[in-house]
Amino acid sequence: MDENTFELTREEALDLYSKMVLTRHTENRHEELYQKQVIPVSTHLGTGQEAIACVISGLLEKKDYLIGTHRGVAEYIGKGMRVEDIFLEYGGKADSISGGRSGLHLHSPELNILPLLGELGTDFSLAVGAALSIRNKGLDSVAVDYFGEGASEQTDFHPAMNMAALYKLPVIFCCCTNQFVEYHPYRESTCTADIAPRVEGYAMPWQIIKDGNDMFAVGRAMKEAIAHSRGGNGPYFLEFKTYRLAPHHSADQCIYRDEKEYEKATKKDPVPIAQKALLEKKWLTTEELDKITAESLKIIDQAVKTMEESSLPSADTIMNFAMAT
Amino acid sequence: MDMTEKYYTEAVIDALRLEMMEDDDVVVMGLDVKPSIWGTTRGLYEEFGPNRIIGTPVCEGSFVMAGVGAALTGLKPVVELLFSEYIYLAMNPIANVAGVWPHVSNGGFKVPMVIQSFIGANGFGAHSHSQSTQASLLNAQGIKVVIPSSPADAKGLLSSAIRDEGPVVIFHHRQLLPMTGEVPEGEHSVPIGKGSVMRKGDDVTIVSFGAMLYRCLEAADILEKDGINIEIIDLRTIIPFDQELIAQSLEKTNRLVIVEDGRKRGGIGSEIAAVFTEDYFDLLDAPIMRVAALNAPIPYSEPLEKACLPGVDKIITTVKKTLE
Numbered sequence: 001m002d003e004n005t006f007e008l009t010r011e012e013a014l015d016l017y018s019k020m021v022l023t024r025h026t027e028n029r030h031e032e033l034y035q036k037q038v039i040p041v042s043t044h045l046g047t048g049q050e051a052i053a054c055v056i057s058g059l060l061e062k063k064d065y066l067i068g069t070h071r072g073v074a075e076y077i078g079k080g081m082r083v084e085d086i087f088l089e090y091g092g093k094a095d096s097i098s099g100g101r102s103g104l105h106l107h108s109p110e111l112n113i114l115p116l117l118g119e120l121g122t123d124f125s126l127a128v129g130a131a132l133s134i135r136n137k138g139l140d141s142v143a144v145d146y147f148g149e150g151a152s153e154q155t156d157f158h159p160a161m162n163m164a165a166l167y168k169l170p171v172i173f174c175c176c177t178n179q180f181v182e183y184h185p186y187r188e189s190t191c192t193a194d195i196a197p198r199v200e201g202y203a204m205p206w207q208i209i210k211d212g213n214d215m216f217a218v219g220r221a222m223k224e225a226i227a228h229s230r231g232g233n234g235p236y237f238l239e240f241k242t243y244r245l246a247p248h249h250s251a252d253q254c255i256y257r258d259e260k261e262y263e264k265a266t267k268k269d270p271v272p273i274a275q276k277a278l279l280e281k282k283w284l285t286t287e288e289l290d291k292i293t294a295e296s297l298k299i300i301d302q303a304v305k306t307m308e309e310s311s312l313p314s315a316d317t318i319m320n321f322a323m324a325t
Numbered sequence: 326m327d328m329t330e331k332y333y334t335e336a337v338i339d340a341l342r343l344e345m346m347e348d349d350d351v352v353v354m355g356l357d358v359k360p361s362i363w364g365t366t367r368g369l370y371e372e373f374g375p376n377r378i379i380g381t382p383v384c385e386g387s388f389v390m391a392g393v394g395a396a397l398t399g400l401k402p403v404v405e406l407l408f409s410e411y412i413y414l415a416m417n418p419i420a421n422v423a424g425v426w427p428h429v430s431n432g433g434f435k436v437p438m439v440i441q442s443f444i445g446a447n448g449f450g451a452h453s454h455s456q457s458t459q460a461s462l463l464n465a466q467g468i469k470v471v472i473p474s475s476p477a478d479a480k481g482l483l484s485s486a487i488r489d490e491g492p493v494v495i496f497h498h499r500q501l502l503p504m505t506g507e508v509p510e511g512e513h514s515v516p517i518g519k520g521s522v523m524r525k526g527d528d529v530t531i532v533s534f535g536a537m538l539y540r541c542l543e544a545a546d547i548l549e550k551d552g553i554n555i556e557i558i559d560l561r562t563i564i565p566f567d568q569e570l571i572a573q574s575l576e577k578t579n580r581l582v583i584v585e586d587g588r589k590r591g592g593i594g595s596e597i598a599a600v601f602t603e604d605y606f607d608l609l610d611a612p613i614m615r616v617a618a619l620n621a622p623i624p625y626s627e628p629l630e631k632a633c634l635p636g637v638d639k640i641i642t643t644v645k646k647t648l649e
Contacts, residue, residue, distance in 0.1 A: 108433075125386075125418075128394060129397070156386065324424070324565050
């Protein structure tokens with residue numbers, strides 16, 4: 001196959017870049033609103049990981065399933081979730097997708113974004129189940145499970161990889177190795193530097209993308225994985241290396257972080273890197289860049305306004321959809 | 326309705342076959358569902374093939390989670406767990422996901438799945454292959470639990486469970502698997518949430534389910550000779566249980582004994598007793614009594630297993646106590 005087949009097109013790159021910018025500003029606004037006590041749930045920012053999460057989800061179609069993480073909003077925006085729905089959810093409002101029940105745990109039945117489980121690393125098999133549906137219904141969708149290296153320490157990892165490979169299911173496992181698991185460097189709880197080679201044991205194809213902050217590298221790998229799995233060739237495992245520029249959550253002081261390493265990592269922020277690349281390719285002008293930022297801010301302002309004007313759920317909705325009561 | 330004498334396991338297969346023929350989205354998953362350890366899925370692989378009778382690796386927690394994922398995306402899986410102790414291996418997908426996400430998503434996600442498992446001591450199963458763990462699901466939100474007591478009910482409750490839009494756990498009692506009984510041919514459903522009166526009586530109400538009902542019937546026959554008439558209610562659905570039916574019976578008897586072979590502490594009887602003490606105290610003339618397994622693991626050796634589980638004698642003495 002021609003290697004260029006998997007290159008991001010101009011149209012794709014611009015769409016994905018816009019989503020990265022929208023993500024960055026949405027997350028920053030969330031932090032502001034949390035500090036102002038407008039939004040009760042603290043942030044788990046995905047700053048520095050936008051190139052990975054926006055691209056892997058942004059290249060999917062509506063018919064594809066996505067299971068995301070608690071870290072930031074990139075994959076949700078990538079899959080098409082409206083900022084308004086994100087803020088309504090975080091605000092615990094009546095008009096949110098969950099009617100005020102979910103909070104941080106984004107999901108969208110309409111967009112095929114499956115539940116974000118609060119039990120870290122237990123959703124690998126949830127993706128396997130979605131892929132069983134795809135297979136049995138004869139669809140050409142894929143199921144993407146996006147997770148961090150910390151989740152790979154969980155017990156569901158092995159059986160899910162085994163089942164996905166055994167049944168030859170269209171699951172793409174996307175591991176974002178951001179160097180930290182909650183409040184510690186991941187090497188304190190994971191015995192190897194790389195996660196992906198483990199799936200060699202399941203006869204599953206895999207790739208390590210050394211620079212997960214390069215949206216084009218992420219795009220190439222993801223397009224290859226999608227072509228593989230959509231084509232009926234079974235699961236695929238991608239590991240993207242990056243650096244978590246954000247604390248675990250709003251109140252985390254990051255005392256476990258090597259500050260020199262952190263300083264170095266801030267120079268490799270994927271958003272300006274993407275900007276530079278798009279300018280160099282002459283796919284964008286500086287005016288157009290400014291326009292993307294301005295449009296993002298406009299969307300966010302409007303979403304926050306909608307959220308602030310929305311009412312909280314009425315207490316008498318509590319038992320709706322509570323089963324077996 | 327045409328009735329045919331069938332084994333309990335044949336009635337289970339009947340329900341699975343009918344529902345699978347009716348709806349292509351119904352699939353069966355679990356360890357060795359192709360050869361079928363308990364005989365509850367026997368012959369279905371040959372009929373429906375590997376995409377619908379899905380043999381799984383040994384990973385209960387994970388293949389139940391895969392079942393949840395399949396249910397969220399349009400399949401209707403029946404996932405088999407060979408022993409009710411394995412419910413604990415699958416507690417995360419059951420209690421943290423299947424039971425709560427329809428609520429969390431405000432009805433946006435449905436989890437139409439069935440977990441079929443097996444309870445009850447049947448000799449030499451010891452602590453890991455004998456217990457009746459249904460009460461472990463009492464505190465998990467959103468999970469219905471049904472326990473049939475006959476081949477006909479096994480077919481009817483399983484069909485209803487498959488058609489239910491939420492997660493339902495069905496426990497088959499191992500002692501009942503070789504039992505035969507009249508089973509309706511064709512479609513047959515038993516409503517979830519409704520119990521039935523198995524024996525009429527005026528003096529004491531016994532509430533039970535599954536195989537223990539037959540110990541209760543034996544006890545009732547013996548007590549009848551002493552002039553004590555027992556009403557026996559087969560709960561059929563354990564969670565949520567049929568309060569109305571029990572209350573109707575208590576209007577007559579004013580005495581309640583709950584019999585189960587799960588452990589006494591935190592058992593199904595504990596919950597029923599609490600609800601009836603709180604909400605139906607006026608109907609009671611005596612303390613509610615529970616007959617259940619000892620608060621110990623079920624042991625291997627015969628006299629120990631027997632000592633751990635409630636028998637007919639225990640039911641009789643307990644009933645008499647409520648009449649003192």
